[in-house]
Amino acid sequence: MNTTREVPPLTTSVKLAFGIGQIAEGLKTSVFGTFLLFYYNQVLGLAGDLAGLAIFIALLFDAVTDPIAGSVSDRWRSPRGRRHPFMYASAVPLGISFTLLFSPQALFGADGVSAWPQLALFAWMTLTTVMTRASMTLYHVPHMAVGAELSEDYDERTVLVAYRHFFGAVGFILAYFFGYGLFFAPTEAYSNGQLNAAAYPPFALTLAVIMTGTILWTAWGTRSRVPYMPKARLDEARVKISDVFKETYQAMQNVSFRWIMFGFILIIAAWGMAGVTGLYVYTFFWELDRFQILFVSLMGPIGSMFGYPLSKAYYSWLDKRLAMICAGLFWMVVHSIPVLVYLAGFAPETNSWGSAVFLAVFAALGGLGVGQVVVGIGSTMADVADENELATGRRQEGVFFGASAFANKCSAGLGTLIAGLVLEWISWPTGSEIKTAADIPPETLIQLAVIAGPVIGLLAIPGVLCFRGYQLNRSKVVEIQQALRGAA
Numbered sequence: 167m168n169t170t171r172e173v174p175p176l177t178t179s180v181k182l183a184f185g186i187g188q189i190a191e192g193l194k195t196s197v198f199g200t201f202l203l204f205y206y207n208q209v210l211g212l213a214g215d216l217a218g219l220a221i222f223i224a225l226l227f228d229a230v231t232d233p234i235a236g237s238v239s240d241r242w243r244s245p246r247g248r249r250h251p252f253m254y255a256s257a258v259p260l261g262i263s264f265t266l267l268f269s270p271q272a273l274f275g276a277d278g279v280s281a282w283p284q285l286a287l288f289a290w291m292t293l294t295t296v297m298t299r300a301s302m303t304l305y306h307v308p309h310m311a312v313g314a315e316l317s318e319d320y321d322e323r324t325v326l327v328a329y330r331h332f333f334g335a336v337g338f339i340l341a342y343f344f345g346y347g348l349f350f351a352p353t354e355a356y357s358n359g360q361l362n363a364a365a366y367p368p369f370a371l372t373l374a375v376i377m378t379g380t381i382l383w384t385a386w387g388t389r390s391r392v393p394y395m396p397k398a399r400l401d402e403a404r405v406k407i408s409d410v411f412k413e414t415y416q417a418m419q420n421v422s423f424r425w426i427m428f429g430f431i432l433i434i435a436a437w438g439m440a441g442v443t444g445l446y447v448y449t450f451f452w453e454l455d456r457f458q459i460l461f462v463s464l465m466g467p468i469g470s471m472f473g474y475p476l477s478k479a480y481y482s483w484l485d486k487r488l489a490m491i492c493a494g495l496f497w498m499v500v501h502s503i504p505v506l507v508y509l510a511g512f513a514p515e516t517n518s519w520g521s522a523v524f525l526a527v528f529a530a531l532g533g534l535g536v537g538q539v540v541v542g543i544g545s546t547m548a549d550v551a552d553e554n555e556l557a558t559g560r561r562q563e564g565v566f567f568g569a570s571a572f573a574n575k576c577s578a579g580l581g582t583l584i585a586g587l588v589l590e591w592i593s594w595p596t597g598s599e600i601k602t603a604a605d606i607p608p609e610t611l612i613q614l615a616v617i618a619g620p621v622i623g624l625l626a627i628p629g630v631l632c633f634r635g636y637q638l639n640r641s642k643v644v645e646i647q648q649a650l651r652g653a654a
Contacts, residue, residue: 267294321481
């Protein structure tokens with residue numbers, strides 16, 4: 167890391183401020199992965215393939231904006247550093263666009279939404295999803311790059327990523343708490359509160375306020391480190407669109423980065439499908455009430471949170487490549503078990519706290535596995551940036567994290583698109599006439615459960631195996647950093 171002054175050690179307050187900023191991304195990711203398709207498809211009646219297509223179209227914009235955010239922030243020169251101006255600028259637009267995404271009735275009236283043509287509802291979902299994703303990109307890519315710039319220590323980088331993902335899990339918990347625990351309470355018209363369209367606008371507004379606040383918190387709380395972070399070179403030209411794609415292509419020439427990205431895309435696509443189908447399966451297959459769904463949903467991020475403090479020891483024990491492979495395979499197995507146990511006739515009765523506790527145990531174990539994978543991926547990005555700097559002479563965390571962010575969103579969105587197509591393929595019924603599991607054919611419920619459980623687990627295997635292509639380890643990273651110091 168090419169800095170010109172002695173860098174003081176990181177304080178706990180800076181680490182906390184950096185981590186707290188991930189709450190915004192955790193809130194957005196949990197809502198997009200759990201509630202977005204359900205809201206537009208099951209609640210508002212938009213066809214599953216159209217809802218999935220809206221999310222996929224937004225990803226096409228991300229294909230441009232994520233690399234741009236990385237490249238522009240890599241070259242940005244200002245008194246507030248390369249990353250912080252973008253973090254400040256993103257906060258309010260993100261809050262507004264996220265609120266609009268879940269508030270079509272705010273402009274057209276609650277009765278008018280149900281009467282909207284499919285294409286009008288599809289257009290609204292597409293536009294506001296693009297706005298939300300673009301605003302988050304403006305923040306999230308620079309935020310991740312800041313994490314790589316805060317420290318060059320091999321193990322401390324893992325700790326910083328663990329801080330970030332710990333608070334990302336807090337974002338998931340807050341989304342589930344405010345959703346299932348507060349806003350999706352049953353009403354006279356809706357025994358399942360998550361089917362009540364009127365509950366979503368205040369739910370979204372509450373989360374939008376939290377997103378805005380935590381983004382400003384992390385930008386302000388890490389500002390003291392700006393003087394010690396790498397600066398853009400004075401001879402850097404302004405970014406052209408051609409530069410963005412050229413730099414992204416060059417990043418993909420790094421063998422370790424390429425294999426990590428391939429694995430990340432495949433495994434996150436499986437996780438995305440699992441998240442999107444989860445609410446359908448909990449509500450209609452397992453027939454859980456909202457508090458039972460809240461309990462089960464919380465166990466995933468809580469399992470991750472218990473795992474994050476162990477990340478440093480875990481990754482020191484196995485090193486990064488093997489640790490990611492083991493964690494990914496662990497998730498695949500525990501995610502598949504509940505439905506397999508049900509089909510074998512050994513699961514607790516549905517619509518009971520017994521089944522909720524049963525599912526919660528495996529959700530917590532799955533969260534533990536997911537947590538270790540995402541920590542490893544975030545930590546490897548900083549090491550890859552070191553390797554790239556030695557090869558090219560340029561510090562380009564933004565390019566690598568921009569590509570990483572796009573891979574994350576692309577694969578999660580791909581999982582949502584596939585989930586929407588699956589719902590259409592099995593003729594999943596939607597709309598206000600669906601109140602309970604009794605309104606859905608039993609064979610359709612079984613089809614969804616099998617796809618949402620063991621089939622998705624199997625889809626993660628190729629992604630996990632791609633991690634075998636990662637070529638860096640502790641000794642190689644130390645050699646690279648020593649060479650960088652010698653060249654500084």
